[in-house]
Amino acid sequence: MVAGNTARLYALFEKRSVEFVTKKRKSPLVPSFMERVLYGTEDFEAATEKDLQNWRRIAQYMQAAKPTELRNTAVMSGPVNAAEFVKRIRKNQDQDVLLENLDGTRSVQALAMSTMPASFIEQFPSAYFPYADAVVVNNRSPGLLMHELGHAVDLTKRDNESNLRRYLRWQLKPLLWQELSAWRKARKAYQAGYAASPEIDDERSRKEYLDNMRSYNRRKYPAFGSYLGGIGGLGLGAVGGGIAAGILTDGALVPHGGLIGGLGGGAFGAIGGALAGKLWAKLRENANKRKAEKQLDAFRKHPQMSAIREHLLKLREEEQRNSEKQKSKKKG
Numbered sequence: 001m002v003a004g005n006t007a008r009l010y011a012l013f014e015k016r017s018v019e020f021v022t023k024k025r026k027s028p029l030v031p032s033f034m035e036r037v038l039y040g041t042e043d044f045e046a047a048t049e050k051d052l053q054n055w056r057r058i059a060q061y062m063q064a065a066k067p068t069e070l071r072n073t074a075v076m077s078g079p080v081n082a083a084e085f086v087k088r089i090r091k092n093q094d095q096d097v098l099l100e101n102l103d104g105t106r107s108v109q110a111l112a113m114s115t116m117p118a119s120f121i122e123q124f125p126s127a128y129f130p131y132a133d134a135v136v137v138n139n140r141s142p143g144l145l146m147h148e149l150g151h152a153v154d155l156t157k158r159d160n161e162s163n164l165r166r167y168l169r170w171q172l173k174p175l176l177w178q179e180l181s182a183w184r185k186a187r188k189a190y191q192a193g194y195a196a197s198p199e200i201d202d203e204r205s206r207k208e209y210l211d212n213m214r215s216y217n218r219r220k221y222p223a224f225g226s227y228l229g230g231i232g233g234l235g236l237g238a239v240g241g242g243i244a245a246g247i248l249t250d251g252a253l254v255p256h257g258g259l260i261g262g263l264g265g266g267a268f269g270a271i272g273g274a275l276a277g278k279l280w281a282k283l284r285e286n287a288n289k290r291k292a293e294k295q296l297d298a299f300r301k302h303p304q305m306s307a308i309r310e311h312l313l314k315l316r317e318e319e320q321r322n323s324e325k326q327k328s329k330k331k332g
C-alpha cells in the first residue's frame, strides 16, 4: 500500500528523541576515596525519578540545539542489559570505514560488550560509547550527564560528513582535546536549548538551570585540574625522577628514573590538580552563577533561537505522542 509506505518512509526521517534506558539499581556504587573527597557521597546515590525528569529535560534542551548530533543517542543508567548496547552497536554499522570493517572493530566491540553482566554495567563509571552512541551515567550528577552528552555532540557523525572524515576525527583528535570539547559543547548546547525554551523566565525552572550549571562546574573544574595537574606533574615528575636517579647513580642518568618519576608525578599532579579544581569551583561559585546567567542572556539574543525553539517544541510534541501511545497500549 502506497499510503502505508509513505508513512513508513516519513517515519524514517522523523526526528527522534534521545532515548532513555534506565533500570532500578540493584547494587550501590562504591565511590573511591578521591571521589568522596572531590564530590561528596550524595552524587553517587542512584538517580531518583525526579533526577531522571531533569535528565530528560537536559537531553531535550541539548537536542533542540543539536538535533542531528543527538538523533540516535541513548542514555543508560543502572543494571541495563548488554543487549541494549549490542543492538546500538549494530545500528550504526553503515558509518564504518573499510579499515574498521576489515579488522572487525564493531564486531569486537559487540562481542566485548555482550560478555558484561548487568551487575557490572551498573558499576560502570560515567562514559560515552561512540560505537553504540550511548551515554552511561550511573550516578545522579546532572553535570556529568551533560558532559557525556557533550561527547556525543562532539563525536557522532555529522550530516554530510564522510565516513572517512568521521573515522579520522575519532582517531586523530587527542583525548585531552576531546574532553575539553565535550565540556564546552555540552554547556553550549544545554544553554542554547534552555534559552530557547518557553519556561526560561519561570522561577522554578531557572533554579533548576542554575543547579545544573552548578553541578556542571563542580564536575568540570576538578576534571580540568586533573588533566592539567596530570600533564604538569608528568613533566615535573620526569625531571625530578631523572635528577633523583642521576644523583643516586652518581651522575649516570637512568632513563627509567625519569619514567617512574614521570608516572608518579603525573598521578600526584592529577590528584593535586583535581583538588585545586574543587577549591577553584568553590571559590568561583558566585562568579560562576553570574556567568551562567550572563551566558543565558547572550544565547537569548542568538539569531538561531527561533529555530531551536521550534526543534524543542517538536521534540515535546513527539514525547507527548509517545506517552499517549504507551498509555493506550497499557489500557488495551
Ligand SMILES: [Zn+2]
Binding pocket: 147, 151, 179, 182
Ligand atoms: Zn569525558
